[in-house]
Amino acid sequence: MPRYKLTIEYDGTPFSGWQIQDNAPTVQGTLEAAVKAICGENVRVHGSGRTDAGVHALGQVAHCDIEKPFPPGRLRDGLNAHLRPHPIGVLSADIVADNFEARFSAKRRHYRYRITNTRANLALDIKRSWRVPRHLDTDAMDAAAKRLLGKHDFTTFRDTECQAKSPEKTLDQLDVIREGDAISVLTSARSFLHSQVRSMVGSLVWVGEGRWNADDLAAALAARNRAACGPVAPPEGLYLVRVEY
Secondary structure, three states, X not given: OOEEEEEEEEOOOOOOOOOOOXXXXXXXXXXXXXHHHHHOOOOOOEEOOOOOOOOEEEEEEEEEEOOOOOOHHHHHHHHHXXXXXXXXXXXXXXXXXXXXXXXXXXXXXXXXXXXXXOOOOOOOOOXXXXXXXXXXXXHHHHHHHHHHOEEEEOHHHOOOOOOOOOOEEEEEEEEEEEEOOEEEEEEEEOOOOOOHHHHHHHHHHHHHHOOOOHHHHHHHHHHOOHHHOOOOOOHHHEEEEEEEO
16 A cells, blocks of 8 residues: 655645644645545545644645555645645655654754734735734844754743643754844744744744843743743744655
8 A cells, every 4th residue: 555745735724723623624634535535535644743723834744545556646636636725735745665654754844934024914914924013123033042942841832732742842943034024933843842833933022022132031941831931923924834854
């Protein structure tokens, strides 16, 4: 039975996240319905990670085993035909080794968080960026972000319902970049805790607004207490950009 690796992009706005639920639309459930429409099989599509409701993906990766073999290009095109009009696109399908696991084989995950730093209301970027009207000092944000790099106990930036066995993670990248009114927070690690990226971004915005400085952010990390976290950034600005294997 061949195993297929799927690379997927989606607009997370109409979905209640990646993970399948009984009474809500999800990315995983929509993909599994498309697979069944093609091959008639009930197939579990395993993702590299769960994105929350409203979170987008430019390069989510999943794998599935389908008893009936398909040429990869035909599988990609067939899935895309059955996914319309849902805002999900299968960018590629590849046959991989039986021991490939979308989640456990991943070496690094890359996320981007988009902030629009403007007084004007969003028009084209509604549900695709976080509008922050107060001017943000991105140099201060970037300098403070470096205090979170490396291996730490990220309990402060972990959702209270996170199911990870350990709060310790190693953060490889956390950069804040401004281009005009557009601010990107770029981060990468082998894996992240539930809501970790959005929690870090919200706290960095406090730094950018002058409410916190770099020492305050480091103190919040050291507290290892969820109550010490700044605001949690909304989901619509977050994108899973790429997964490395």
